[in-house]
Amino acid sequence: MDDTVTDSSTGSERTVAQVGEFDVIARAVADRVQPPSTIVGPGDDAAVVAASDGRIAASTDMLVHGRHFRLDWSSPIQIGRKSIAQNGADIAAMGAQCSGFLVSLGCPADTPVSVTDGLNEGMWLEAVAAGSAIVGGDVVQSPELVISITALGDLQGRAPVLRSGARAGDVIAYAGRLGWSAAGLALLLGDRDRTGHDAVVDAHRVPVPPYRAGIDAAEAGATSLTDVSDGLLADLGHIADASGVLLDVDPDLLDIPVEVRSAATLMGHDPLDWVLTGGEDHALVGTFPDTAGVPRGWTVIGRVQHGGDGQSPRVTVGGRPHSGRSGWSSFEGE
Amino acid sequence: MDDTVTDSSTGSERTVAQVGEFDVIARAVADRVQPPSTIVGPGDDAAVVAASDGRIAASTDMLVHGRHFRLDWSSPIQIGRKSIAQNGADIAAMGAQCSGFLVSLGCPADTPVSVTDGLNEGMWLEAVAAGSAIVGGDVVQSPELVISITALGDLQGRAPVLRSGARAGDVIAYAGRLGWSAAGLALLLGDRDRTGHDAVVDAHRVPVPPYRAGIDAAEAGATSLTDVSDGLLADLGHIADASGVLLDVDPDLLDIPVEVRSAATLMGHDPLDWVLTGGEDHALVGTFPDTAGVPRGWTVIGRVQHGGDGQSPRVTVGGRPHSGRSGWSSFEGE
Structure with a gap:
């Protein structure tokens, strides 16, 4: 993995096509510390996360460039934070503690590596803010920047709080x-x-x-x-x-x-x-x-x-x- | 929810923009039976799935139209099956039993409802083939058809089989x-x-x-x-x-x-x-x-x-x- 995002011969920003899917992922996971609840972290066929009370809460949301975020309005770090925050909120809305996030990133081949690095940095910042971590993911080519997140949550023995329990008088x-x-x-x-x-x-x-x-x-x-x-x-x-x-x-x-x-x-x-x-x-x-x-x-x-x-x-x-x-x-x- | 996918006044196929996100989801979940391992199914902020041994395996993959599938080569049902199969295989590759799939679907506003119905039908068929179910999801507008799946798996007390355990002589x-x-x-x-x-x-x-x-x-x-x-x-x-x-x-x-x-x-x-x-x-x-x-x-x-x-x-x-x-x-x- 190269630590720079600039092509030394041309001075231009390197793209995800130039460094490849595996390097984008390697950059995303380098030097990240997983919490004890992560039994198997990124790098295998699947992550394995503790589900302390024998149940797992799970929610997914997709964000599409131009529809849910804009690179001319927000930095990649901000977009990364937002994508995790909106999924983490769904876990909180069940009364659960976030216990892991999975990230699927689709991006055009000419996406600068600085953008994917920023997205990953933002996702990590917000995952930590939610008391959790990025435990796995995937990078593919797509015509538009698309971020799909799945948030996992630990109910820690509590009953999930549903939308269906409101009663007159509450x-x-x-x-x-x-x-x-x-x-x-x-x-x-x-x-x-x-x-x-x-x-x-x-x-x-x-x-x-x-x-x-x-x-x-x-x-x-x-x-x-x-x-x-x-x-x-x-x-x-x-x-x-x-x-x-x-x-x-x-x-x-x-x-x-x-x-x-x-x-x-x-x-x-x-x-x-x-x-x-x-x-x-x-x-x-x-x-x-x-x-x-x-x-x-x-x-x-x-x-x-x-x-x-x-x-x-x-x-x-x-x-x-x-x-x-x-x-x-x-x-x-x- | 309307059972037809055709606009009765024009005879043309109805689109996801015409029926809306909530109807696309309602069509996807109607009459589906969740297995006993699904504690909270689609319709709340998050699904809740049993994790029988206190751990959950989780893997995610994104499929993009034109890159991972083509509507002129495959039917929506076939594409739905493929998207679940490739994620379910990651769970099997840990030695785990598939215990739930979450689906994020991004599609252009003019996507015919028959296409989203077919995708959902295929995803359900394959989820059942994997011994599991679709437990949650999300539908958003995107310029290209994008399917992001997260597969959950139950290790049923077994140690996860990693990529790192091969030894000379095996x-x-x-x-x-x-x-x-x-x-x-x-x-x-x-x-x-x-x-x-x-x-x-x-x-x-x-x-x-x-x-x-x-x-x-x-x-x-x-x-x-x-x-x-x-x-x-x-x-x-x-x-x-x-x-x-x-x-x-x-x-x-x-x-x-x-x-x-x-x-x-x-x-x-x-x-x-x-x-x-x-x-x-x-x-x-x-x-x-x-x-x-x-x-x-x-x-x-x-x-x-x-x-x-x-x-x-x-x-x-x-x-x-x-x-x-x-x-x-x-x-x-x-």
């Missing part, structure tokens, strides 16, 4: 950020001066899921749990559907941070709309039997009501349907 | 098919009449990994094991490198099936070259302490020799280097 609470990523995206899409708004732009580039909050929620007896990938109302809709209940969010309980409010003023947007419908922050939202049982770090924002009569909408804001769009769809705008 | 043996897929690919690439050669063409479209043979090998005390994805010599090279040994294949022990021989005659190719260097059959190859211990279904094809002096090549055929190319590379031809 309180709704969230942990993490809401509206930050949407604010950052609006700034990136707009043509205003972004000076002073780095926090929301960075939040769009690298979400900060509250990994530990998922475990806290499970230990506190959360009755349902999911992560906010599509938007608060859209993801609450998944809990409402799975649980057969109606979820009412009290907008007065939603504290809108100054960073989101300030970006909204700049862009002439309603900040509450970003908080209610903005995706990709990977906050956690769930339900608990009562306010007293909501753990530290979680904020109560509403209440679960009876909703078994198939009525629509299943999610309301202050007792009424929200008039804006409810969140992200994979195939919108086609 | 015998080399394989199970499954060698050269079939390469013969089929040559026929698909060529312009000869393929009549009578369906078996090898089908073998290229849908590999038939000997899943059970991996478990048999582990139980018989195999010292190393891998699957033949890049070509017999290339994959033996991985065992040689990991084990620090030299592997010598005796060409007289390689039985060349009539199907491969016949295709070679048609194409004017050396059939032994396909057997030695053809990838994608996902046979299993490994090493055993002695011939007597090689399980039923495995064929002895050579012997492990001392090779700790860093000499090259690490794999020989009849004591000599093989003169042809040794196998598949992800970024070749760029």
Whole structure:
């Protein structure tokens, strides 16, 4: 493995085609330390990871350049972090501890090695932030940069917290950020001066899921749990559907941070709309039997009501349907 | 969920953009039965799968249209089967039983729903053939059809069989098919009449990994094991490198099936070259302490020799280097 990413004879950046699949992988795994839970790490036909209570949680998501990230908006390290964060959040949303990530990377042959190195560095940084590691992966050629991640999680003896357990009378609470990523995206899409708004732009580039909050929620007896990938109302809709209940969010309980409010003023947007419908922050939202049982770090924002009569909408804001769009769809705008 | 894939007003095929991500997933999971090892199936933030001995084997691979499969060569069902088979073979190559597959599907917005339905049908067929199920997944928009699979495996109390355990004096043996897929690919690439050669063409479209043979090998005390994805010599090279040994294949022990021989005659190719260097059959190859211990279904094809002096090549055929190319590379031809 060559430590440089520059061709010494031409001074130009070396590409993945020049160094080859095996060197890209060798660069990704070099000098990485696996945690004790990794029984077999990268380099064999499969990784082997401890599953301490005889069960493993597993979730997968694919990110495509131009659709889920852009190299002109984010550095490879940021994209790597984001790809792990959004998958790790799914594990946290089961009340599990991340115990390993598998990475499939598809990239054009002319992708600079500095890009794959940056992606791998970001993935490792975020995997460690989630208390875990990259345990295996694959690199192939593809016409567009594609990152597919599978996150593994250890339930550590806890019952998985599903979307289907919310009951009338429960309180709704969230942990993490809401509206930050949407604010950052609006700034990136707009043509205003972004000076002073780095926090929301960075939040769009690298979400900060509250990994530990998922475990806290499970230990506190959360009755349902999911992560906010599509938007608060859209993801609450998944809990409402799975649980057969109606979820009412009290907008007065939603504290809108100054960073989101300030970006909204700049862009002439309603900040509450970003908080209610903005995706990709990977906050956690769930339900608990009562306010007293909501753990530290979680904020109560509403209440679960009876909703078994198939009525629509299943999610309301202050007792009424929200008039804006409810969140992200994979195939919108086609 | 609509049961038809045709727009009743226009008669044209409906696309994934028309039905949306959630309907594509709903179609994929409808009426599927999960095995008892699936504790939480599709529909929540993560799947939860039993890991009976407190460990899970996990492997991931990405397949890209035009690179790893072609819709003009294979049906969606065949492509679905192939994508699961090549990942399931990695689990078998650890001596593990497949216990769940996660699927990430990236597809253009104008992909007909009949294509995603076919892919999902094929993936389910092969997952069941491997004794398992599809336990979770994701559908996103991408400019090219991309399939990323993660396979999970249960070691059922056995030690994982690594690539690093081959020792001088061991015998080399394989199970499954060698050269079939390469013969089929040559026929698909060529312009000869393929009549009578369906078996090898089908073998290229849908590999038939000997899943059970991996478990048999582990139980018989195999010292190393891998699957033949890049070509017999290339994959033996991985065992040689990991084990620090030299592997010598005796060409007289390689039985060349009539199907491969016949295709070679048609194409004017050396059939032994396909057997030695053809990838994608996902046979299993490994090493055993002695011939007597090689399980039923495995064929002895050579012997492990001392090779700790860093000499090259690490794999020989009849004591000599093989003169042809040794196998598949992800970024070749760029």
